[in-house]
Amino acid sequence: MEKQMEIRYDIMEVCLLAGKIMLQSGAETYRVEDTMMRIAASFGIKESHSYVTPTGIIFSIETSEPTKTKLIRISERTTDLKKVTVVNSISRRISSGELTIDEAYELLEEADAATMPFPFKIQILAAAIASGCFLIMFQGSWHDFLPAVVTGGAGFFSLIYFHKVVPIKFFSEFLASFTIGMLALAFVWTGIGFELDKIIIGSVMPLVPGLLITNAVRDLMAGHLVSGLSKGAEAFLTAFAIGSGIAIVFTFV
Template identity: 75%
Template structure:
């Protein structure tokens, strides 16, 4: 293999590592897991020393060879929760480590994972959010008479946050409006005599919007020593909680 082919192969390995890291980070994986997976993939293809630096909004990856150090940067703009994609990338990484996949095969598989649709359709996610809202109400010792109002309110609230995120890219605005709508609907059910406990209906309905995975990842990143990622994810979780609380507060205070 001549020098030009060697350099081209190294860049291909970097592309595979970066693509794996991009999919995992966009799907809700922890920072340390993303960095570890990228370096393991590079090591499996013969890169003796590699370095990755991951934040919630970007990935930098470099490899050290006999030639000058090569570095690539990838911007991350969209983040969601899709743990199935994280599992698929982990499975692909293990196959790479076992020597089952060469570089082109691994890149092709990762591209298919990246292009695949979300694990569950919007209807299923709205239905799950609705049922979860009712179950959360019961978990917080709410009355069974409020189960249906919580199911309806939680489902419409989750549907609202999806709609507003498509309408405008500002996540804070979407979460604020969704919680505002939840507060209005809960208040409407109380005034119509369908619901009994306003606070329990609201608490159950907003739970699907609470950034539980984000908070968990923030704590795990901080414990693993990734201070920048941990603090930024914590700040994002705080803004989400503030948006939810503000939307409910507006309804309770002024209506």
């Protein structure tokens, strides 16, 4: 009996670790719940229940003994779809019977401990190039391409730096957008840049919470109203922070 209870607790640990990695990496709420319940079913748990919000996971399994429930808190969230893919792959291997509980937990721990797949410099470079491309996409001039590249890269660098100094997402996004606005304004005043609005639009695009908005809509459509509304509110705050930083810059024009 004690051995069966230990096995059930191990299954819960595997499910919760998989859910934690996915939720922290930007997966949708319904995907996290579905993955956890599928893993539990693959290990012989006939009935399980999961309740996932952007800040926590509650998971329980139904047995002949009193129901066992565990809760974990999610404090940090980012976007790392590579980890979501890895967890999905492990879940499929569990469903096909390729992995034991211990092997699955070990693989999940490795995925959880893995760092970002791209180094810091590559992220800055990608944000910079994307900013220039967005400027062209919004019918900006090629004369403004390099100013947008520099401004977008500096803005993304500011976002990461300010978030380390002040671990409050709203303020880091506000200060990053303010930095973008001031740099764009400096380029226009010095004659290097020409269209202030296009440079700013292209440069702030890497800060826009596109994945968060998409997940909020998908969660709402899937019936997860609490998660959908909370993610929508988070996306609104991000958009408000970006808009506020740019609005202050435009008061100097």
